[in-house]
Amino acid sequence: MRLQLCTWPEIETYLARSTGIIVPIGSTEQHGPNGLIGTDAICPEVIAYAVGERTETLVAPTLSIGMAQHHLAFPGSLSLRPATLIAVVRDVVQSLAVHGFRHVYFFNGHGGNVATVQAAFAEIHADSSFGGEASPLRLKLANWYMGRRVQRLSRELFADSEGHHATPSEISLTWHAYPEQARPMTLTPRIAPTAAFGDARDYRRRFPDGRIGSDPSLASIEAGTRLFEASVEDTIEDYRAFLEQD
Template sequence: MYLPNLTWPDLREYVENGSLAVVPLGSTEQHGPHLPEGTDHLIADALARAATDRTDHICTPVIPIGVSPHHRQFHGTMWVDAPVFRDYVESLSRNLTYHGIDRIVFVNAHGGNVAHLREVGRRLRDDGTAYAVEWMWDESIPDLIEEAFETPGPHGGPKETAMIMHIAEELVRDDRLEDARDGGMTAFDPATMAVNGARVTYDSKEITENGVFGDQTDATPAVGAELFEAATDQLCALLEWLDDQPFADLLPQEHVAPRPARTGN
């Protein structure tokens, strides 16, 4: 159920029986020479729409720009500062709660958003307004991804390439797949970002010349369809689980007893 396509009486009917909303989020940033800059938000939006169509939950419009300054050296990358992003997502979420929503799933497809969405979720939960949880598609199907690709790569690799081949194949530059592989870091090694236990890199340009990781030539539309269906199944299961939980059980637990009494004026 896509919120912009509904009328307000439709939404009134929805909140009479349901209180869950899905908010897709991603980024608009470089994904190498072969993928569109909208890769992340295209994936998030497609998964959120597919899952809510199946479960009859509400899906909001996608938030297409996230926290992406680590890709800023590449043309076209857009980002907002982290505090701005957090405040925007929290404000939007509180807007939903005003209309009767008390649980939210952030369908996220950009790693740079994760920590900030978790913080927004804690703010909403701590004051008892709503329970909001962040969900990443690739983290829901890690075994399938490992089986499908020898070198999946965390950014712009074959898993994202296959997903876009399935969602919007016309946006993939097939003639650049080998260039993407050969000009990037095929086998991602986190150790390249650290010195003596300290992470010393801040931007993707410092470790990959063309901004991507993995072997993009392993991607196919068929594998993308398999990944998409498996991730959608996982998201649907999450939505149904969350919808079944008593709201009180989702709120923070009480302080352990005994709790010291406050004294003084």
């Protein structure tokens, strides 16, 4: 069930039986020579849609631009400042709360969003803690790539070649979603370097093709399909547990 494909009376009916909603969140940033710029938004979105269909859960529009300032030296990358993303998350949550949503499950595809979204949650809860009304909101950030089934399968498929950015797992998943966009290629070096980095120019200097520690030449549509099913199972299990917290 997609929020943008519903009418307002349908949302009102939904709220009579559930106060939960999934909000996919990702990023628009480079993913190496053969990874799609939309990878970090595509991955949580396609999984969230499947979870929504299988569990009759409402899925909000994807927040597809995240905190990715360190990728801005690569053409096509877009970013919000941390303060901007905090404001966006707060406004989305408060908009949903006005209508009666109480369990808001942010489903993430970009590691760079984690600290900022958690800070947004802290700001939302602070509104209550510093003398406001008690809040009924339950908020969670879950990362599609951290589910136990996905982690196990990624290790089985790619071992140390998984790396940290432009990984074969995430690129395989996008190729499952958009097989016509698959771009198999041989990369040199096979496994990209790893290092600490600072701003966007420093990132580009240290990782000239955009990868960090990964070998996405191992990506495949078949692997993406397996990872998709693993993450859907992980997410259904985690989302149901989230709803039962109270």
